[in-house]
Amino acid sequence: MMACATIPCHVRASFSAAVPSLPADPTSHKLPRQRHCSIPSSFSIEAHDLSFNISRHNKFIPILKNCSLQVSPGQLWMLLGPNGCGKSTLLKILAGVLHPSDGTVNVNRPNSFVFQNPDHQVVMPTIEADVAFGLGKFSLGSVEVRCRVAKVLEAVGMIEYLQSPVQTLSGGQKQRVAIAGALAEACKVLLLDELTTFLDENDQMGVINAVKKCVRGPEQVAALWVTHRLEELKYADDAVYMEDGRVITQGDIASVSRFLNRTYKFYT
Numbered sequence: 001m002m003a004c005a006t007i008p009c010h011v012r013a014s015f016s017a018a019v020p021s022l023p024a025d026p027t028s029h030k031l032p033r034q035r036h037c038s039i040p041s042s043f044s045i046e047a048h049d050l051s052f053n054i055s056r057h058n059k060f061i062p063i064l065k066n067c068s069l070q071v072s073p074g075q076l077w078m079l080l081g082p083n084g085c086g087k088s089t090l091l092k093i094l095a096g097v098l099h100p101s102d103g104t105v106n107v108n109r110p111n112s113f114v115f116q117n118p119d120h121q122v123v124m125p126t127i128e129a130d131v132a133f134g135l136g137k138f139s140l141g142s143v144e145v146r147c148r149v150a151k152v153l154e155a156v157g158m159i160e161y162l163q164s165p166v167q168t169l170s171g172g173q174k175q176r177v178a179i180a181g182a183l184a185e186a187c188k189v190l191l192l193d194e195l196t197t198f199l200d201e202n203d204q205m206g207v208i209n210a211v212k213k214c215v216r217g218p219e220q221v222a223a224l225w226v227t228h229r230l231e232e233l234k235y236a237d238d239a240v241y242m243e244d245g246r247v248i249t250q251g252d253i254a255s256v257s258r259f260l261n262r263t264y265k266f267y268t
């Protein structure tokens with residue numbers, strides 16, 4: 001693996017977990033123009049002019065400023081930027097966990113959010129039980145559940161661990177189980193927050209390959225992956241780079257890499 005260049009820099013979900021909502025902007029006297037819209041789109045992930053504001057000590061603080069992006073089905077995008085620039089906030093808005101102050105969001109459902117720390121999302125005693133857990137809300141027979149669990153564990157290269165206790169897995173293996181849980185629910189969009197930060201090279205590649213397989217597969221899953229590891233850029237189709245709540249540049253990997261190398265020589 002290349003040296004880990006870092007930009008100075010987190011449930012499996014059908015995201016029902018308690019992520020604290022930021023307080024609404026008290027200085028705003030108008031309702032948000034639109035939050036999640038349901039207009040059919042050829043994009044799996046679409047955001048236009050998203051803004052997100054909070055108030056701290058009665059002070060208005062813009063966190064996201066007019067952010068736009070569009071990710072097609074079957075594409076993997078990386079989302080980069082320095083610590084605190086708003087990547088996770090953007091991801092949470094796309095997941096529907098936070099509501100934008102302004103702008104429009106259209107993200108195909110079901111979508112799933114996978115956190116940085118797999119211990120927060122892989123919670124059942126065995127791999128099989130964990131992946132089956134999310135299927136409890138559907139009226140599926142036991143054969144169908146077993147079938148789906150096996151299929152998605154195969155897809156993420158974890159089928160041989162079906163009966164393994166969760167505590168015997170590495171961090172990257174747990175991440176792959178979390179992704180399998182999302183896939184079992186037939187998710188169309190994966191929102192991935194710094195999946196590989198704490199992983200060694202082997203686990204990192206396992207997770208990258210699992211995500212690539214999802215987006216390249218017949219289901220045409222779209223993935224938006226927050227990362228600080230520039231060497232992961234090469235596995236993506238496109239990338240977005242943010243700073244201070246704004247999208248600074250976006251496009252194919254070659255052009256975003258050129259931009260980063262030119263503008264931020266210390267990343268290379």
Ligand SMILES: Nc1ncnc2c1ncn2[C@@H]1O[C@H](COP(=O)(O)OP(=O)(O)OP(=O)(O)O)[C@@H](O)[C@H]1O
Pocket residue numbers: 009020021022054063081082083084085086087088089090
């Ligand atoms: N619950 C919250 N309450 C108040 N401010 C918050 C909250 N969550 C995030 N922020 C602020 O919003 C800004 C963007 O945070 P965010 O976590 O989206 O950045 P990030 O780019 O994901 O950072 P990192 O790379 O460090 O994870 C930061 O200034 C942060 O302090």
